[in-house]
Amino acid sequence: MSTTVIEDRVKVVLATVLDNGTTAAEIGPDADLVEQYGLDSLQTITFLLAIEDEFDLELDYPQLQLDDLRSVRQFSGFVARLAQEAP
Numbered sequence: 001m002s003t004t005v006i007e008d009r010v011k012v013v014l015a016t017v018l019d020n021g022t023t024a025a026e027i028g029p030d031a032d033l034v035e036q037y038g039l040d041s042l043q044t045i046t047f048l049l050a051i052e053d054e055f056d057l058e059l060d061y062p063q064l065q066l067d068d069l070r071s072v073r074q075f076s077g078f079v080a081r082l083a084q085e086a087p
Contacts, residue, residue, distance in 0.1 A: 001080070001083060003077070003080055006055075006076045006079055006080050006083070007072055007073060007076040008024065009054055009055070010051065010054075010072050010076050010079065011025075011027045011072055012024045012054075013047065013050045013051055013054050014033070014037070014047060015027060016050065017039075017043055017046050017047045018039075018043070022037070027072060028072070029071065029072045029073040029076075030071045030072075030073055031071060031072065032071060033069055033070065033071065033072070033075070034069070034070075044069070051075075051079060055079055055082075055083060057079075057082050057083060057086050059082065060082060064078065
């Protein structure tokens with residue numbers, strides 16, 4: 001799965017979680033998820049659980065760093081690494 005495909009799917013999940021009219025197409029790959037889109041703690045948890053469902057994987061929370069959640073691109077890289085390691 002290419003990084004672009006992962007980024008696009010992450011954007012769709014993010015737009016769904018935001019539920020404020022923001023579309024996936026409007027979400028930039030380098031936009032800060034917290035500062036630009038205002039993800040609060042509950043939305044962040046909802047987002048992470050939705051990502052697990054979307055990619056049918058379990059996030060490695062101990063290895064997930066705040067910097068991994070800084071942007072769609074960074075988070076997509078984290079998801080890509082997990083997807084490659086999945087059986």
